[in-house]
Amino acid sequence: MPSFVCFAKNCGYQTSAPTEAELMTKIAEHAKTAHKMDPIPPDVMVKVKAAIKK
Ligand SMILES: [Zn+2]
Numbered sequence: 001m002p003s004f005v006c007f008a009k010n011c012g013y014q015t016s017a018p019t020e021a022e023l024m025t026k027i028a029e030h031a032k033t034a035h036k037m038d039p040i041p042p043d044v045m046v047k048v049k050a051a052i053k054k
Pocket of ligand 1: 006007008011012013030034035
């Protein structure tokens with residue numbers, strides 16, 4: 001299933017979900033609470049998508 005490891009410095013957050021859509025929801029929540037990104041900026045979103053392992 002799709003998984004994601006946060007690439008922010010000193011973060012180390014990892015998550016996975018049954019679908020990529022659910023994974024994106026979890027990542028968005030993490031970005032908001034841990035990195036104050038609400039929403040995730042487009043340039044960061046490109047990196048997020050690249051970091052998702054399917
Ligand atoms: Zn993070």
